Amino acid sequence: MLAGIAPMFGAAEFVRPAIDWHAAAPELTLLGFGALITMIDIGWLERARRIAAPLTSLALLTTMVPIITLALDGNDRSMFNGGFVVDDYSLIMKATFVLAGYVVVLMSTNYIAEGDYWENEYYGLLLSSILGMILMASARDLISIFVALELLSIPAYMLATWRKRDLKSNEAGLKYYLMGVFASAVMLYGMSLLYGSAGSTLLVDINDAVSALASPSAVVVIGIIFVVVGFAFKVSAFPFHTWAPDAYEGSPTPVTAFISVASKAAGFVALMNLLFVGFLGRDDIFEPLMWALAAASMTAGNLMALRQTNIVRLLAYSGVAQAGYMLAPLAVAGTVPDKALTASVTYLVIYAAMNLGAFAVVIAVARKTRSAEISDYRGLFHYAPGLTVAMTIFLFSLAGIPPLGGWLAKFRVMEAVIEADTASGLVLGIFVAVNSVIALYYYARIGFSMWAEDAPDGDLTPVNVPLSLGVALALTAVITIAMGVVPGDVVGRFTEVSLLAGG
């Protein structure tokens, strides 16, 4: 019997694939620290609380080192037959995830400690979620994309329920979980169809297979649609956004910031990997799909945001609209691939800074008011002028008013859709323009409340902003302004990415 098996092994003798340790260093660093934090928690229990946040910050900053050395090195690297790729695009996204994670840690430090929540687990889960994200940036294979997605999602489901005695937090986590799992299932089904027609899980092979046909088979069409829809849930594009407002409102606010920025960005990264490497030859299918998602998301998101009275829910709906702006370039990805990719990446990077900043202000203000109602922002200028100016910067950057970073993001989106030089691209550009105006209404309304109205009950006690939160605010504000005024050095060098290296 043994003799019977041996030839089978012999026929496909396992060859250990060459591993480029430098390329994998960011993931390995983060993995090591994540394991370390878990170990320390097991060993030291409560005594580990004090070092949890500093250690997590250290983990993220250390992870930046290999990312920077890889960027300085500048060579595109590829492993596992092209299933794992390190190029400029993946590095800028990894850096964004890690820095966004760092800002989230800064925002969490006091929130989690003062709320008497479990700390070590919180940071351990946060790190494993970020690990999933940076893995996603390099994934060029259906299986690694799926694994990365689950690695980043499952910790996020748990983090959403972190205020476990709060019904709303439980509701948030459950909704997020159910919708997330449902989306995964739909996506996985789509992936199986694509694998069935291509015979490979590598995105490059899938592209060859799907573009070989003059007109796509039904299996390919359904496969692409299902995969895209799965990620549409993840990035909360209309009409797959319904989980977002409840999950955002119920989750602890730092987690909300994390979900709305990092998790959404990871969804976009996956989507871009799939579209630009896997489906690029089938732009006849995904372009109309992206067009419809983009136009619907920005319009519906903005219209629904108009009626919100809670700032977190408002940011949730504005996040739906922002997802629409980021999807817009993908609707012309087949015509101007480089421009479209660059536009979406630029938008993601700038969006991360300004949205995290807005949430940092929400956390700071809630320290005094214990509420996220917009009516509690009245008169903020009279007792917290610094926070008011910061919030003004973030909100009007989200609205796209120069010279704040958001204008450049919108500019690049419009640039891409106009350069495509198609009627549908132009119409999408008009959609973006008109939606900017609708969005301005609700952002400006908050601005008005903060600056021009009187504080409720005349309560003018100042807001106590802890140091770490202050650092988070300063960091995001500086990046938001720098991106708008002198982006030449910031955005220019890092987001001028070309098509992803496939194999």
Add this chain to the structure above:
Amino acid sequence: METISDNNWLLTILVFAPLVGALIMVLIPQEDEQSHKQVALLTSLVTLGLAAFLLIDFNYGKAGVLQYFVDTEWIEVIDAGYTIGVDGMSLPLIALTALIMPLVFVYSWNHIPEPGNAKAFLILSLILETGMIGTFVAQDLVLFFVFFEVVLLPMFFMIAVWGGENRRYASLKFFLFTLFGSALMLLSFLALYFLTEADTFSMLVLTENAGEGITRGTQLLVFAGMFLGFGVKVPMFPFHTWLPDAHTEAPTQGSVILAAVLLKLGTYGFIRIAIPMLPEAAEAWAPWIGLLAVIGIIYGALGCLAQTDMKRLIAFSSVAHMGFVMLGIATLTDFGINAAIFGMVAHGLITGMLFFIAGSVKERYHTLEIKRLGGMLAQAPRLGWILGFVSMASLGLPGLAGFWGEFPAILAAYEPAAGVSEQTFRVYMVVAAIGTVLAAGYLLWLLQRTAMGEPSAEFADDPNITDVSTTEWIAWAPLLFGIVLFGVAPGLIFEVTDLAVAQSLDNCITTLTGCEVAEAAASSGSGGG
């Protein structure tokens, strides 16, 4: 195209000096109001000094050429350059801006509007100044767009925080209207970038190119986008509805800046960007622009006659006056555009002054309702006389600045550029002339109801009603002097602008036969005003 780059550090300092002042003020604690006022005034005086140096140093013999020209990279990835320069078209407007701001700060010395907070108010004003001067010097479409938008936020907050009772509605309306226009304008800029072969945002190159290689249909669309962006800002009928609200609710300083400079950003956009870059589309749109302009003239005048609030009346008179400016621009002739630039400066001086007066009246009477006012000449004779004088200037009395904005614009409509229908514009000319009669009507009526007669019983013995104060004299004297000076010697402006206007129309000769004839007509018609 020729440019002059001597002393090219000057413009950068001029643009960003107010911002430096604002940054210094950020560091001064809020309680120290006096220091804030001093720093703001000093900063604006330094800016004025730089502008004065610019006026002296400027090479008037080459006013058609961009001077102090800087062209460096700014945002490489989108081909946006830090390209700035000044020619005869922008010089008067820069001087106007630099002049108005110190006056605003002098006025603010003891007129910080409710609810106070001089620090924030003055910082916002300084940011506004940077945005306004920046718009006039920008020679790159993206840079222009950014400066054009930079003024939005400070103005929004100025109305929202320091405005009147209905400030929420007015400030949001102002913000939304202008952003709507500029969002579509940005699309047009991008289209222009991709449609011209040069792939550049440089205004110089795009002006030289003058729409070459873009089909007529596309040109019309691109022009329409710009038309919305600039038209809302001017504001042209029917996009003007934000203006009366914004003016009525804005604090005095805000109204003055809005009327004196902000509205000019729109008209400046037409003559600097829309028309030279897309002459063929401009020719096609000209009758429609002219039509909206004359509707604005008549509608604004009729609106004035219906107003019961003095500030709102002045706001509607702005709609009418900007109608004259747009009529001059719509003729697409050298003569008409020169008149338009003169009209902008004159309107800035006169209407800015009127809003100052309105602010002072409000301060004394605590109301601007025309029927409650009266007898100002008896109670505060100097204030009354100044109102009378400025009203005369506003209705276009020859010898004062207002005349040279309106009369040549009407005259230019007699013979528009060759490709534009002569009959249509002659009809416009007649309508515009009727508009001047109406203007005389509403301004004299205003004067009669507020300044003449006996003081109403309500205010007859009110000790608050005093005559013009010292700070008011200091803030107003330069404007009053300017109104007389440019009325007597209009050549001071016409000679500066003429070369630049001729140059910008000259650029389109190769692509548009109409321009050629326009050029000929202009050189025989105006001869430099």
